[in-house]
Amino acid sequence: MPDNFNNRLRQLLLLLLIIVLGLLLLKELYIFLPGILGAVTIYILSRKLYHTLTTKKKWAKGLTAMLFIIGSLILIAIPVYLSIILVSPKINSLLNNQQEVIQGLQIFSDRLEDFFGTKLFTDENAQSIAGKISAAIPGLLNNTATLFINLIMLFFILYYLLVNGTAIEKYLHNIIPLKSTNIDKLSQETVLMVRANAIGIPVICLVQGIFAAIGYLIFGIKDWGMWGFVTGILAFFPLLGTMVVWVPLVIYLYSTGNNYTATWLLFYSLIVTGNVDYITRLGLLKKIGNVHPVITALGVIVGLQLFGFMGLIFGPLLISYIIILVRIYMNEFVRPAMKLQDHHE
DSSP: OHHHHHHHHHHHHHHHHHHHHHHHHHHHTGGGHHHHHHHHHHHHHHHHHHHIIIIISOOOHHHHHHHHHHHHHHHHHHHHHHHHHHHHHHHHHHHHOHHHHHHHHHHHHHHHHHHHSOOOOOHHHHHHHHHHHHHHHHHHHHHHHHHHHHHHHHHHHHHHHHHTHHHHHHHHHHHSOSOHHHHHHHHHHHHHHHHHHHHHHHHHHHHHHHHHHHHHHHTTOTTHHHHHHHHHHHTTSTTTTTHHHHHHHHHHHHHTTOHHHHHHHHHHIIIIIHHHHHHHHHHHHHHHHOOOHHHHHHHHHHHHHHHGGGHHHHHHHHHHHHHHHHHHHIIIIIHHHHHHHHHHO
């Protein structure tokens, strides 16, 4: 009995030490979490093709992994590069012409006052808003260093995941304290959710960018293609992402006296651009991965807070994990105990 107690105590102490060290590592490596999760995402999406090439086609593992990394880099780098090239002149113009921004806000406020009888912006808060926008932009640009570090981490981890993926999967299968059938359920759920979000979200952004560009073209917005592209990029962030583009455009049109165009663009953006995002997001994700709309909506909200950008993928996955772990707990412990109790009775 004492030996059994001592073994239990040592087991608990060892588990506690593992948990504490794990939390410490997570805290120190949190800045790299988007890169780590990004590597896991790309690995899950590409593992089947990679294994086919390396096992059936007999391609060299290291060389094949480098080809996958180069392909992933191109797919990630091209949209980011185009975004920077297209948006940078507009940002520089905003920084160098703050007075025009303030004047536009004041004109927009005056027109709202004429229509509603209330003044939205005073001279003081218009200058304050313009100043906050200008101060926030350099901070956003400074985040490019963090983005660059996470990209390095992403491709570094992705290489070893691809090369040693089979061994890592076997190791995880052995250390997870669940039945093999339940481990398979977790694996299937992970692949399903990652595929649904990693493939579905870019498609959604493409659709929303196209519809936004059509609206900008219809209502005569200069550089409508560029603004549609930027709207599609920002559609990665649900709810407020596209508003970062079309709200300033509407304000600008009102401030320049184009009330009719501004009003119709406002209605188009609210009704068409906004709803095509909602309908496509929920419909497509449910079709690809049978993801419930509530899981998608709540997962994105939670995921962005926990994981940053990669939370768009891993937020819904986290909520799905909670649901499936409850099911597994019932299968592993509750139902067997109930059966045993019924048997004794």
